[in-house]
Amino acid sequence: MWKTRITELLGIDYPIIQGAMAYISESQLAASIYHAGGAGVIASGGFTVDEVQNYIHEVRDMCGSRAVFGVNLMLQAPNKDDIAQLVCDEKVPFVTIGAGNASPYIAPLHQAGVRALAIVPTVKLAQRVQERGADAIIIEGMEAGGHDGKLTLMALMENVIPSVEVPVIAAGGIVDGRGIAAALIMGASGVQMGTRFLLSEECQVHPAYKEAIIHASDKDSTVTGFSKNDSVRGLRNAFTRRYLEAEYSGASIDELRALSRGTTRRAVQEGDIHEGYVLAGMSLTHLNKIQPMQEIMEELVAETEKTLNKAATVIKE
Ligand SMILES: Cc1cc2nc3c(=O)[nH]c(=O)nc-3n(C[C@H](O)[C@H](O)[C@H](O)COP(=O)(O)O)c2cc1C
Structure with a gap:
């Protein structure tokens, strides 16, 4: 104590x-x-x-x-x-x-x-x-x-x-x-x-989400929305690549929000770690087991x- x-x-x-x-x-x-x-x-x-x-x-x-x-x-x-x-x-x-x-x-x-x-x-x-x-x-x-x-x-x-x-x-x-x-x-x-x-x-998150974090290391972290003061951090995947491409090609905040709608739920509940947003922090390298x-x-x-x-x-x- x-x-x-x-x-x-x-x-x-x-x-x-x-x-x-x-x-x-x-x-x-x-x-x-x-x-x-x-x-x-x-x-x-x-x-x-x-x-x-x-x-x-x-x-x-x-x-x-x-x-x-x-x-x-x-x-x-x-x-x-x-x-x-x-x-x-x-x-x-x-x-x-x-x-x-x-x-x-x-x-x-x-x-x-x-x-x-x-x-x-x-x-x-x-x-x-x-x-x-x-x-x-x-x-x-x-x-x-x-x-x-x-x-x-x-x-x-x-x-x-x-x-x-x-x-x-x-x-x-x-x-x-x-x-x-x-x-x-x-x-x-x-x-x-x-x-x-x-x-x-x-933790009740989908098992695929936990596996994605176990396999991730320092270079897998990314942040979306930084240029729009709407930063969100998670693991780099197909969704974040598409979002970042749109963000830095001039998409509006509304278009970006439409792109990300439902992606957290998709990762958390459906375990879609490619098209869902796997929110996680930057310190990933040594997180490698479920306890x-x-x-x-x-x-x-x-x-x-x-x-x-x-x-x-x-x-x-
Ligand atoms: C999956 C996930 C979802 C989060 N959702 C919220 C939220 O709904 N409200 C909030 O205030 N913070 C939220 N956070 C931030 C956490 O409460 C906490 O401050 C953050 O995870 C600390 O950084 P770390 O992930 O590096 O430990 C979320 C973080 C993660 C990883």
């Missing part, structure tokens, strides 16, 4: 959060990481409000009424206000809020007893949500799978951490204990990870402790 501002804030043993993954992160995944000492986040992207509510109830059935978990609120999603209402009614322990300015949602969440963790891409937004009472800030580098900003995690840690007082959670490209230790040394109080947890036995969540978490914790213990001697060797 570690003690950081995030373990204290959320009441968990380790400040390791399984980030929301649209169409993927549901109750089993959230329950498995909670049992292993971290906290999971149920996605709202790709799920209906009723489905999200069922997942909330399932986590509580599996882990008890005091289970710590979150729900993701995507501010560009058409059902965002229904999800916000749901999390308040259900009094979920915390919400991660992304894809926009979380400020207006913070006070209503607090009134319902829900902690608000805002995902921010810049110092300015970090300070604004801090002023409005955000309990913590998540900085997500462009190394991350899924929708991305334009800064690396290292640049975000350099820019944002010294600019705010609230605890910061680092995300993007962290897949092992060395990455967790590095983020903690940089001043983060916790980490959020996605891609590593896709390879947990408990139970408990084993993943034990490895992460042991590697982090080993790295931190060694850190004190690095410049004295």
Whole structure:
């Protein structure tokens, strides 16, 4: 058990959060990481409000009424206000809020007893949500799978951490204990990870998706939509090649959105790893096996402790 501002804030043993993954992160995944000492986040992207509510109830059935978990609120999603209402009614322990300015949602969440963790891409937004009472800030580098900003995690840690007082959670490209230790040394109080947890036995994504990640290495990561401020990171395949060809031949944002419509679901549920979008982060080379969540978490914790213990001697060797 570690003690950081995030373990204290959320009441968990380790400040390791399984980030929301649209169409993927549901109750089993959230329950498995909670049992292993971290906290999971149920996605709202790709799920209906009723489905999200069922997942909330399932986590509580599996882990008890005091289970710590979150729900993701995507501010560009058409059902965002229904999800916000749901999390308040259900009094979920915390919400991660992304894809926009979380400020207006913070006070209503607090009134319902829900902690608000805002995902921010810049110092300015970090300070604004801090002023409005955000309990913590998540900085997500462009190394991350899924929708991305334009800064690396290292640049975000350099820019944002010294600019705010609230605890910061680092995300993007962290897949092992060395990455967790590095983020903690940089001043983060916790980490959020996605891609590593896709390879947990408990993760419900299609087996072909997991195999694609196992076979991928550093050179297989790509980002679409960068030139349109609509960056999404995943594995290079037939779909991303077609998209990038269109993006850099002058296609409009609407044409590009039409091209990508349904591709995440296609990869996640149908296992079409060629024409679907296999969202995943940049750190891929050493992800090569499927493991139970408990084993993943034990490895992460042991590697982090080993790295931190060694850190004190690095410049004295
Ligand atoms: C398949 C996939 C789907 C994702 N979907 C969402 C989402 O719906 N909402 C969100 O806020 N972040 C989403 N993310 C980002 C993750 O929550 C997390 O921040 C990210 O995976 C961290 O980077 P990593 O993949 O390198 O570990 C997604 C990431 C992946 C890999």
